[in-house]
Amino acid sequence: MITKFDEVIVGEEDIRRRVLEIAAKITDDYRDREPLLVCVLKGAVFFTADLVRQVSIPCELDFMAVSSYGSAADSSGVVRILKDLDAYITDRHVIIVEDIVDSGLTLSYLRKNLTARNPASVEVATLLTKPARQKVDIKCKYVGFEVPDRFVVGYGLDFNEHYRNLRFIAALPEEELG
Numbered sequence: 001m002i003t004k005f006d007e008v009i010v011g012e013e014d015i016r017r018r019v020l021e022i023a024a025k026i027t028d029d030y031r032d033r034e035p036l037l038v039c040v041l042k043g044a045v046f047f048t049a050d051l052v053r054q055v056s057i058p059c060e061l062d063f064m065a066v067s068s069y070g071s072a073a074d075s076s077g078v079v080r081i082l083k084d085l086d087a088y089i090t091d092r093h094v095i096i097v098e099d100i101v102d103s104g105l106t107l108s109y110l111r112k113n114l115t116a117r118n119p120a121s122v123e124v125a126t127l128l129t130k131p132a133r134q135k136v137d138i139k140c141k142y143v144g145f146e147v148p149d150r151f152v153v154g155y156g157l158d159f160n161e162h163y164r165n166l167r168f169i170a171a172l173p174e175e176e177l178g
């Protein structure tokens, strides 16, 4: 287990500032619409927790857990729902809160799945995108940061369940990725 990260991709203060900006936008965009924020476990847990506490209109929170078949570094787009929403979302304004859009396949599946339940709207707030790797065209209304084509960890994102508790986002050293 390494403890030192040489390549910090997004620092703690930058995350804090961007989360405030996104929360302000959501507050503006969803006035009188009481959005339902759907946190995609586990990676988006800290982003969601920090974001929702800065949204200053009434909103609700729910959770989904999905697993994408494939290796740690490559998702296949075949997604299994491990935990579904508790809430019915018909006629609700849904915001999917994700950690990272890599190929976009997981989010594409999730969006289709939730749209089939007839919500009033579905938008996406993602902390990170990796534009160099995107395979499907996904519209994300709220994006925290674009990151380079590296495997990143921290602030909720893991490698084999490690490093979620870092307060910043760092590139995993290539030798550890294997």
Ligand code: 5GP
Pocket: 043, 068, 073, 074, 075, 076, 077, 098, 099, 100, 101, 102, 103, 104, 105, 106, 107, 150, 151, 152, 153, 157, 158, 159
């Ligand atoms: P996609 O389907 O967009 O290729 O992959 C999405 C999921 O793969 C993310 O929700 C995340 O769980 C995982 N993932 C993709 N890239 C990274 C990365 O750089 N670091 C970590 N920790 N997970 C990633």
